[in-house]
Amino acid sequence: MSWKIYLIIISNSSNVNTNEIPAKIGFPNLKPLREVSMSKAQYISSICIGKYDDKIFIVSDDLVFKFYEKNISEFERKICDSFPNSEIAVLTLYGTVDLYGYCIINNGKRQRVKSGSDLELYIDEGDKLQEEIEISKEKIFTDQELIEMRSEYLKEQFDMMIDQEISIRTTFRLTKRYFREEIDKSGSDYEKITLIQFQ
Numbered sequence: 329m330s331w332k333i334y335l336i337i338i339s340n341s342s343n344v345n346t347n348e349i350p351a352k353i354g355f356p357n358l359k360p361l362r363e364v365s366m367s368k369a370q371y372i373s374s375i376c377i378g379k380y381d382d383k384i385f386i387v388s389d390d391l392v393f394k395f396y397e398k399n400i401s402e403f404e405r406k407i408c409d410s411f412p413n414s415e416i417a418v419l420t421l422y423g424t425v426d427l428y429g430y431c432i433i434n435n436g437k438r439q440r441v442k443s444g445s446d447l448e449l450y451i452d453e454g455d456k457l458q459e460e461i462e463i464s465k466e467k468i469f470t471d472q473e474l475i476e477m478r479s480e481y482l483k484e485q486f487d488m489m490i491d492q493e494i495s496i497r498t499t500f501r502l503t504k505r506y507f508r509e510e511i512d513k514s515g516s517d518y519e520k521i522t523l524i525q526f527q
Contacts, residue, residue: 378523
């Protein structure tokens with residue numbers, strides 16, 4: 329299955345009403361339209377917002393990319409100012425083009441941000457996350473695959489392929505923090521969450 333996720337997750341937000349969130353994040357004119365599932369929201373080109381436990385989930389194929397800029401965007405600053413005591417996670421995957429991205433912000437400060445696609449690295453800042461470190465120690469490719477890759481690619485390309493696969497897997501592993509289990513595994517809350525599409 330080719331995954332597609334464009335997620336902004338704001339933890340520690342139990343006292344916020346879903347209908348208040350558009351104005352809080354800078355979109356006061358958005359109106360609720362209909363309920364959608366988390367997976368369906370990934371394919372809608374408008375902002376979808378929901379709450380589950382103490383977390384706010386915002387799905388937008390545009391807004392996630394405002395967290396992968398070298399300089400902090402106005403939108404990222406707005407989110408951090410609106411939720412100063414939260415962990416904010418931005419997770420992006422688009423399997424068709426091997427696009428990945430993750431940004432973890434704690435108490436308004438970037439802890440880690442990394443994004444890339446199709447063997448290109450766009451941004452790589454901050455200390456590696458525990459999930460990244462764990463995955464880099466795991467067996468990602470078989471011995472035979474590694475032999476074939478080394479014979480077929482230059483060292484720089486080979487290293488980028490390894491790094492990209494680690495990064496994609498890290499994005500999946502990070503979903504466990506927010507959905508009880510990785511979204512591609514059974515036991516995940518991913519499909520339980522309903523969001524409201526705003527327009």
